[in-house]
Structure formats: C-alpha cells, structure tokens
Amino acid sequence: MDITFQDGPEAREWLKWNGHEAALASNRFRSTAEGLAFVEQLYVAGAKRVFVPQDAIIADEEELVDLGGPSSDTLVIELADCTVPLPLEEIYRQEATIEGFDRTQDPLPVIDGRYLLLWWD
Numbered sequence: 001m002d003i004t005f006q007d008g009p010e011a012r013e014w015l016k017w018n019g020h021e022a023a024l025a026s027n028r029f030r031s032t033a034e035g036l037a038f039v040e041q042l043y044v045a046g047a048k049r050v051f052v053p054q055d056a057i058i059a060d061e062e063e064l065v066d067l068g069g070p071s072s073d074t075l076v077i078e079l080a081d082c083t084v085p086l087p088l089e090e091i092y093r094q095e096a097t098i099e100g101f102d103r104t105q106d107p108l109p110v111i112d113g114r115y116l117l118l119w120w121d
Contacts, residue, residue, distance in 0.1 A: 005117065008054035011039045011075055019068035024052075025120035026071065028098070042077055046085030049078040056119075077116040084108055084116065092116055 008014075015023055015036040024035030042050050056074035063071050077088065084092070089108060095118055096102075110116060 005053035005074075005076055006055040008052045008057065008076075011050040011052050012036065012043075014052050015039060018070065020063065020071050021067060023069055023071050024075070025073045027073070028120040039075070041091060042075075042088065045087035045091050046080070047077045047088060048080040051076050051078070073120045075118045077118065079110070079114045079116070082110065082113045084110065088116075092118070095120075 011024075015032055018032055020032055022029060022035070023032045024038070029035040029038060039050050052072045053074055053076055056072045057070050058072065059070040063069065077092075079088075092108060099119075099121060108116065
C-alpha cells in the first residue's frame with residue numbers, strides 16, 4: 001500500500017489539551033469531546049495506540065487563533081499485531097460506510113501489517 005504518514009501525538013492526549021471546539025473531523029464530530037469519546041471507543045475495541053499523524057495536523061493562524069487550537073481529519077490506529085480485533089473492524093467498517101465506501105466485504109486496508117488509517121472528508 002502506498003499510503004504514508006508521519007507519526008504524531010497520541011490522540012487522547014492531543015484532544016484533551018486541544019482548545020479547538022471540534023478538533024477532530026469537525027464534519028463528523030460536533031465537538032472535541034465527541035472526537036475524544038470516539039478515540040476512547042477505539043481503545044476499548046482493541047487499538048494498541050491511536051495517534052494523529054503529524055502531517056495531517058492543521059495548525060495555521062485561523063485554527064490556532066480563531067478556533068482555539070489545531071485540527072485534523074485523520075487518525076491512525078496502531079494494532080497490537082497483524083490481526084484486527086472484530087470490535088475494531090466493526091468500527092472501521094462503520095466509519096468507511098459513513099464516508100460512502102462499501103467496505104462490508106473487502107479485506108481491511110492494513111498498512112505495513114499494523115496500521116489502519118481513518119480519514120473523514
């Protein structure tokens with residue numbers, strides 16, 4: 001797979017200190033608190049680590065000054081091993097469906113055998 005991303009801050013911590021009203025995928029989550037609750041669900045479902053890729057963080061003047069902090073529309077889920085726990089797979093497929101992709105039968109696009117990328121348009 002040709003998708004690349006830069007490692008970045010752990011998503012829970014990034015969202016906890018972020019002053020932006022809707023720091024994560026504002027077109028999907030109405031508030032930073034909703035985004036944080038989603039990240040918590042990913043951990044409960046079996047994610048080893050969830051992070052915001054550094055190259056997907058928007059931290060321009062408008063975001064920082066006018067909106068209170070950086071934002072991103074992307075998360076990376078790190079898996080404990082090369083298998084995707086079923087609860088995590090279900091969340092991933094649900095999010096893909098919300099974004100208009102039919103991922104009901106396709107194998108999950110696991111990157112480098114250990115990452116899943118979530119991106120909201």
